[in-house]
Amino acid sequence: MSLFSDVRISHKKRDNKAISRKYREKQNDSVHAMMTTQNTAARQIARMHEKSKFPPSPPDAKLLQKVAHDFCKAISPGKFEEGGCAVCGRLTPFTQLINISKIDYDFDILTQENAGIT
Numbered sequence: 001m002s003l004f005s006d007v008r009i010s011h012k013k014r015d016n017k018a019i020s021r022k023y024r025e026k027q028n029d030s031v032h033a034m035m036t037t038q039n040t041a042a043r044q045i046a047r048m049h050e051k052s053k054f055p056p057s058p059p060d061a062k063l064l065q066k067v068a069h070d071f072c073k074a075i076s077p078g079k080f081e082e083g084g085c086a087v088c089g090r091l092t093p094f095t096q097l098i099n100i101s102k103i104d105y106d107f108d109i110l111t112q113e114n115a116g117i118t
């Protein structure tokens with residue numbers, strides 16, 4: 001027993017075929033546009049791959065010389081050698097140390113009275 005059982009609502013039957021056809025046409029246009037865009041992008045990628053072949057050709061002598069020179073420079077002993085800090089004695093790379101003879105500073109503050117050498 002429903003309160004609205006006596007109320008009759010007449011529905012207008014819609015023509016779904018026409019609506020579906022318009023929807024499919026609209027979708028086909030957007031899908032076609034998307035596929036065209038993808039094909040254009042794919043063509044551009046293919047052209048880029050044609051320009052840069054793989055594997056690349058071997059490096060020329062000048063490039064090999066530069067690579068070897070830069071490698072030797074990067075692993076030179078000066079990059080790894082360490083010396084003791086004059087203040088605290090900690091080992092520090094020479095690249096971070098300053099020569100004491102070039103500094104105008106009074107180091108008397110670092111000396112202790114009655115301190116022995118061990």
